Amino acid sequence: MSTAIALAATREPLLRAGHAFAAPAALLLFLIYIVPVGVLAWLSLTDYELGAVRTEFLGLANFERALADPVFRRSIVNTFAYVAIVLPGGVGLGLLAALLVHRRIRTRSLYEVIYFLPVTSTLIAMATVWQFLLHPRLGPVREITLGLGLGEVAFLSDPTLVLPSLAAIGIWQLVGFNMILFLAGLSAIPRDLYEAAALDGAGGPVDRFLRVTWPLLGPTTMFVTITTSITAFKVFDTVAVLTQGGPTGASEVLLYAIYLEGFQYFRIGYAAALTLIFLAFILVFSVMQAAALDRRVHYG
């Protein structure tokens, strides 16, 4: 009895401290996530526009309109096409770079720096540099395309080339980041597994990779794949700076479409519906990421 009272007496300040410590975060969670997402859901059911005199309840009409809207459908297709290039490119090249760098002893840290440099650099500034590099008449890449007999290539103004070109810039920025994650995964593979594999007759580099490295890198590959998908899915900066969705909508992507509807045309209700569609797509990836993060940080 007395111990229970004593326990209650010591627990009381802890309870209070717990509430006090969690309160600011809870308040911000409420203001930044809970209320806005609720408001967003409500707006998506209306025809609210900034400065409109009256607003009407539309039900699901915004969603029907969005799914039938050729501009928005194109932005979905373009976004997936962009992800379909950046995902294998970013993950594959990141893995390749990590495998090559991992065995370097003296040059490892030099390559780490070089490959990681684009990750920290401001993408808007570097996108401007890329625009210049890829300029069909003024850029240095012109020399390469001319040398290869391809003539002048309008990387950013040819509708068939614009997405792959933006994706190449995306991959350039991402490879070093993925490489670092793969390097950490590679370091965690015990040496003796390779020796055991060698005794089993798996001595060649391809055998070693297929029988030891690849299976043991599984969780890392999974994590890198999810993170890369999310990053690629949220492509915005390069589109906003270099192409504004052009030429003729060939690089119109989801976030840019939402940005235009919501913050340029102020068709808030419609933009809210588009945002919820975007959320539905991204949730598939981000729920997986949160689960993977949970496992990752434990041995971080």
Place this chain on the structure above:
Amino acid sequence: MIAHAMLALGGAVMLAPFLWMLLTSLRPASGVFGGFSLAALEGFGNYAYALETAPLLRFMLNGVIVCAGILVVQLLVAIPCAYALAKLPFRGRGAMFGLVLAALCIPIQVPALPLYLGLAHVGLLDTYLAMMLPFFLSVFAIFLFRQFFKSFPDEIIQAARLDGAGEFEIVWRFVAPSALPAIAAFSIFSVVAHWNDLYWPLIVITETRLAPPPLGMLYFRDVETGSNYGALMAGATIITAPLVIAFLVARRRFIQGVTMTGLK
């Protein structure tokens, strides 16, 4: 041998934009499209011109203010909350952690529209506060710190309590310092993310003098309309330099940070 060649080739592709940017920024406007020659280096004329044309240093100051403001509040909010979630039995703890996990799955672009309307409603658009407010709460920081705090020994906390230390003191004197690597990793992640963020400032800022570096770069591009590449590249160099230099100086910490958090 092949490995070396491939790495060197890849490295050249990685570095090419940086080299081109630097070389172009040092050449006079007329010589940009000709061949290279050291005699054509105009010293730092393009830099002087870029700094005169656009308030690039102001943009960077804005970046410093915004990043510092965000980071300080993020840490002040997240560290006590993470400690409470890890070590204190309070009502609603499970629900709170559930909400943190849920929020972890929602990118900022989702609440952006209502947040913009709210800020417009209270007349806070075009302020530093508007740029910082949505990021004051980092659910990722709470999540990360909670994992680290959980492994902090309960015996030390109990001993500190018996010595008369309050929970506030325990958090800031014992628990938080023990997770310094995680806090450093998160800080790097936060500063890189917000220094480079374009989406949110593009929405809430229209005044040039408040623009952070990426938005400033956008304005500078428009002013230059892409004709004066020397000045444009000088501007890009100035904007990119702080984080690149920080990375070169604290290389280990950056790479550890990525390995630890898995996010950028």
